[in-house]
Amino acid sequence: MHTTKVEDKLLATHIAxxxxxxxxxxSGNKEKILSIVNYEMEKNNLYTNGAKELRDDIFRMVNGRxxxxxxxxxxxxxxxxxxxxxxxx
Numbered sequence: 001m002h003t004t005k006v007e008d009k010l011l012a013t014h015i016a017x018x019x020x021x022x023x024x025x026x027s028g029n030k031e032k033i034l035s036i037v038n039y040e041m042e043k044n045n046l047y048t049n050g051a052k053e054l055r056d057d058i059f060r061m062v063n064g065r066x067x068x069x070x071x072x073x074x075x076x077x078x079x080x081x082x083x084x085x086x087x088x089x
Contacts, residue, residue, distance in 0.1 A: 007079065007082065007083050009046075009048075010046075010050075010051075010078075010079060010082040010083075011037075011040060011041060011044070011046045011048075011050070011051040011054050011055065012054060012075050012076075012078035012079035012082060013079050013082070014040040014043070014044050014046070015036060015037055015040050015058075015075050016075050016076055016079050018036050018039075018040060020032065020036060021033070021036050021072075021075070022072060024036060025068055025069055025071050025072035026069065026072070028068040028069075029068075030062045030063070030068065033058065033062055033068070033071060034058075034059065034062060037055050037058055037059075038055075041055060050082075054075075054078055057074070058071055058074070058075070061074060
């Protein structure tokens with residue numbers, strides 16, 4: 001019997017685990033961040049409503065006036081939220 005952990009079904013998990021994501025956020029590389037999000041959605045076949053909402057939120061953040069480093073925090077918090085461990089500030 002094969003069981004999948006909840007976090008394996010979350011787009012935020014795959015984005016956060018991508019070895020290039022943190023560096024892309026720290027350097028402010030918008031194009032790389034967006035590329036990673038799209039790549040992880042496709043690679044892991046994550047097209048749920050939640051995954052699409054996360055993608056859209058990240059796209060808005062990247063193209064908005066928030067510091068790009070906030071995207072890193074947002075993705076990590078989304079990952080924790082999906083497993084019930086969200087951090088509030």
